[in-house]
Amino acid sequence: MAREAGSPQRRTPLSSERILRAALAIADEAGLEALTMRRLGRQLDVEAMSLYKHVANKDEILDGIVDIVVGEIQLPPAGADWKTAMRMRASSAREVLASHSWAIGMMESRAALGPAAMRYTDAVIGSLRAGGFSVEKAAHAFLLLDSYIYGFVIQEMSFSFGTSDESADRSEGVLEASSADQFPHLAEMAADHVATPERTYADSFDFGLNLILEGLEAHRDG
Amino acid sequence: MAREAGSPQRRTPLSSERILRAALAIADEAGLEALTMRRLGRQLDVEAMSLYKHVANKDEILDGIVDIVVGEIQLPPAGADWKTAMRMRASSAREVLASHSWAIGMMESRAALGPAAMRYTDAVIGSLRAGGFSVEKAAHAFLLLDSYIYGFVIQEMSFSFGTSDESADRSEGVLEASSADQFPHLAEMAADHVATPERTYADSFDFGLNLILEGLEAHRDG
DNA sequence: GTGGTTGGCTTACATTGTAACCTACAGATT
DNA sequence: AATCTGTAGGTTACAATGTAAGCCAACCAC
Numbered sequence: 001m002a003r004e005a006g007s008p009q010r011r012t013p014l015s016s017e018r019i020l021r022a023a024l025a026i027a028d029e030a031g032l033e034a035l036t037m038r039r040l041g042r043q044l045d046v047e048a049m050s051l052y053k054h055v056a057n058k059d060e061i062l063d064g065i066v067d068i069v070v071g072e073i074q075l076p077p078a079g080a081d082w083k084t085a086m087r088m089r090a091s092s093a094r095e096v097l098a099s100h101s102w103a104i105g106m107m108e109s110r111a112a113l114g115p116a117a118m119r120y121t122d123a124v125i126g127s128l129r130a131g132g133f134s135v136e137k138a139a140h141a142f143l144l145l146d147s148y149i150y151g152f153v154i155q156e157m158s159f160s161f162g163t164s165d166e167s168a169d170r171s172e173g174v175l176e177a178s179s180a181d182q183f184p185h186l187a188e189m190a191a192d193h194v195a196t197p198e199r200t201y202a203d204s205f206d207f208g209l210n211l212i213l214e215g216l217e218a219h220r221d222g
Numbered sequence: 223m224a225r226e227a228g229s230p231q232r233r234t235p236l237s238s239e240r241i242l243r244a245a246l247a248i249a250d251e252a253g254l255e256a257l258t259m260r261r262l263g264r265q266l267d268v269e270a271m272s273l274y275k276h277v278a279n280k281d282e283i284l285d286g287i288v289d290i291v292v293g294e295i296q297l298p299p300a301g302a303d304w305k306t307a308m309r310m311r312a313s314s315a316r317e318v319l320a321s322h323s324w325a326i327g328m329m330e331s332r333a334a335l336g337p338a339a340m341r342y343t344d345a346v347i348g349s350l351r352a353g354g355f356s357v358e359k360a361a362h363a364f365l366l367l368d369s370y371i372y373g374f375v376i377q378e379m380s381f382s383f384g385t386s387d388e389s390a391d392r393s394e395g396v397l398e399a400s401s402a403d404q405f406p407h408l409a410e411m412a413a414d415h416v417a418t419p420e421r422t423y424a425d426s427f428d429f430g431l432n433l434i435l436e437g438l439e440a441h442r443d444g
Numbered sequence: 445g446t447g448g449t450t451g452g453c454t455t456a457c458a459t460t461g462t463a464a465c466c467t468a469c470a471g472a473t474t
Numbered sequence: 475a476a477t478c479t480g481t482a483g484g485t486t487a488c489a490a491t492g493t494a495a496g497c498c499a500a501c502c503a504c
Contacts, residue, residue, distance in 0.1 A: 013451075036490080047454080048493090049454080050452050050453070053451055054451090108379050111381075144429070147373030159333075186340060235483095259460080268482095280461065447502100449500105450499100455497100460489100461489095467483085469480105470481085472478085472479080
């Protein structure tokens with residue numbers, strides 16, 4: 001089981017980075033509920049308890065992988081004007097969060113910002129301030145934009161019938177059987193959505209984002 | 223241990239409603255992680271396994287209490303114009319979700335809409351359609367508004383230092399020690415926030431909500 | 445060398461969700 | 475009334491989880 005060519009019997013030593021990297025891989029491939037200490041140990045070819053020599057507990061691992069994910073989000077480019085900067089970081093955030101679909105659910109519980117989250121937050125606020133927003137307006141804008149991004153990803157995830165087979169069955173059943181008469185507007189919209197599978201979400205995201213950006217521009221120094 | 227005065231030895235029988243009600247109480251009072259089948263049984267003066275005569279599994283309970291919470295959200299009043307209707311249901315949603323702070327974290331994982339969620343969704347869409355939105359525009363508006371609401375509550379929760387003691391310590395420490403020079407914009411904003419404890423969130427919520435509503439009005443039949 | 449630190453292993457335990465089975469009583473049937 | 479049957483509860487048991495405690499071998503500075 002030698003990993004390094006250099007010393008034949010020696011495997012590459014553990015480290016918190018290696019642990020986090022492996023934890024992230026498991027969460028991405030098998031879901032957050034599959035991320036157990038024992039499985040993480042197996043992945044790293046090590047006993048579960050050995051992990052505790054490098055991390056305090058599982059929560060620290062969870063905090064760590066969330067911060068890694070946040071670190072993948074593209075920072076708003078320093079030179080660009082605030083609107084395009086926000087557009088870029090927003091679509092990057094949506095992309096990143098959607099590709100680690102478990103991450104959104106953790107943002108809520110994990111309170112303290114990791115280093116990447118601080119960097120990200122600071123950069124976003126900086127971009128807004130440079131664009132002419134007062135501290136207070138920048139706070140409002142930041143909260144508004146991030147609320148939209150997070151909330152959108154949540155909904156995008158929870159409506160994702162199309163990948164899951166049984167949920168498709170269930171939702172189709174529910175929508176067909178009962179709601180046609182009981183919930184006419186829901187049925188109408190669902191019927192409209194059937195034709196357009198996923199393109200709609202990207203459109204919707206851009207629609208909302210543009211609406212918010214235009215609104216912010218109008219209120220920028222109100 | 224008789225509960226009913228009528229028959230002295232007989233306790234009030236279990237039912238899925240009673241179980242859900244008790245589960246909701248536990249989650250509210252002690253947090254979602256305190257909601258275990260054994261504790262739920264204890265609360266109802268019953269063995270844990272007896273619960274399974276009324277619910278299929280724990281997930282069904284979780285789905286159930288989420289739907290109860292959604293049911294607490296005030297539906298958009300049918301008569302009112304769409305803007306005030308949206309304003310009312312949005313602030314009700316924020317209030318309800320904030321008072322069951324565990325609920326937001328579950329919206330993401332639980333895919334299928336429960337009956338209350340369907341009623342709610344249908345009513346919101348109906349209100350928008352009645353206000354002159356096309357099916358497509360109503361879908362956009364719905365997604366935008368709900369994204370904002372959910373995302374806002376998430377951030378409101380995760381920034382809630384003030385109740386938790388240790389998180390206050392931590393965040394203050396982090397913000398003071400390292401970030402003053404490394405993250406100047408973050409520090410600046412944090413300093414600004416120190417003076418205003420919670421009033422700011424209500425203001426911010428209204429600001430964003432108004433901005434979105436105005437934007438939607440402009441795009442209503444674009 | 446030697447003594448200490450360190451990174452891994454082993455064992456163990458409390459807590460979780462839940463499967464399988466048992467029991468006693470409420471009503472229906474005879 | 476006597477019997478049957480379904481059901482709401484209890485009991486036991488098990489596998490999986492996070493993690494505390496202690497052990498040991500290999501490396502390090504001296």
